[in-house]
Amino acid sequence: MGRLDTEAMTGLVPDFLAVIHPAISHPSAQVEGFIGGLLKCQCDKSPVVVSVGSQASHNHLCGCSLCWKPDGALFSQVAVVPRDAVHVTENGDKLGLVDPSAVIQRYACRDCGVHLVGRIEASSHPFYGLDFIHTELSTDVGWEPPKFAAFVSSIIEAGFPAAEMPNMRRHLRSLGLEPYDCLSPELMDAISSHIVLQKQSRPRQRVEVAAE
Ligand SMILES: [Zn+2]
Numbered sequence: 347m348g349r350l351d352t353e354a355m356t357g358l359v360p361d362f363l364a365v366i367h368p369a370i371s372h373p374s375a376q377v378e379g380f381i382g383g384l385l386k387c388q389c390d391k392s393p394v395v396v397s398v399g400s401q402a403s404h405n406h407l408c409g410c411s412l413c414w415k416p417d418g419a420l421f422s423q424v425a426v427v428p429r430d431a432v433h434v435t436e437n438g439d440k441l442g443l444v445d446p447s448a449v450i451q452r453y454a455c456r457d458c459g460v461h462l463v464g465r466i467e468a469s470s471h472p473f474y475g476l477d478f479i480h481t482e483l484s485t486d487v488g489w490e491p492p493k494f495a496a497f498v499s500s501i502i503e504a505g506f507p508a509a510e511m512p513n514m515r516r517h518l519r520s521l522g523l524e525p526y527d528c529l530s531p532e533l534m535d536a537i538s539s540h541i542v543l544q545k546q547s548r549p550r551q552r553v554e555v556a557a558e
């Protein structure tokens with residue numbers, strides 16, 4: 347994860363805009379009919395380029411410790427797109443798997459550390475068929491902006507003071523980003539519905555699913 351500005355977090359009043367995510371002060375403006383664009387890592391020379399042929403959905407801030415964050419940010423900004431729409435087009439040889447044991451297989455540039463795409467290989471996972479991307483890596487205009495904040499309490503693990511959490515949640519709400527300590531109700535319902543369907547089709551098998 348990115349370097350944290352601990353001074354910004356330990357002051358009497360944390361600089362919320364500075365530590366939440368840099369894109370929050372200028373969120374992307376969603377464009378009707380937007381069909382995707384190019385994601386680039388942060389290497390000046392020979393960046394990894396990923397072509398995404400789809401608008402993103404469920405874009406949100408994520409406070410978990412696994413998603414890639416820009417330097418100084420407590421949250422990542424992460425969305426999903428159909429995996430068929432994702433193609434590595436340049437310098438794919440620089441991509442490496444961050445943690446082979448993670449449910450989401452996150453591929454990062456070995457030189458700059460930026461995560462380009464997260465893929466779920468387990469076909470039983472509720473989000474199988476979707477890839478996770480960070481739309482801020484694109485200069486194309488029209489991506490869906492973040493709609494909520496997930497795994498908010500996890501920012502304490504990154505060093506954010508627990509006593510400031512009510513202020514953090516208030517601040518996220520004021521930005522129109524409802525804070526949740528797991529995923530949004532819509533996505534949690536999708537996960538539970540998927541588990542019910544799996545239990546119905548395979549009644550004797552235990553189904554265990556972790557979102558991250
Ligand atoms: Zn790079």
Ligand SMILES: [Zn+2]
Pocket residue numbers: 408409410411412413422497558
């Ligand atoms: Zn996350």
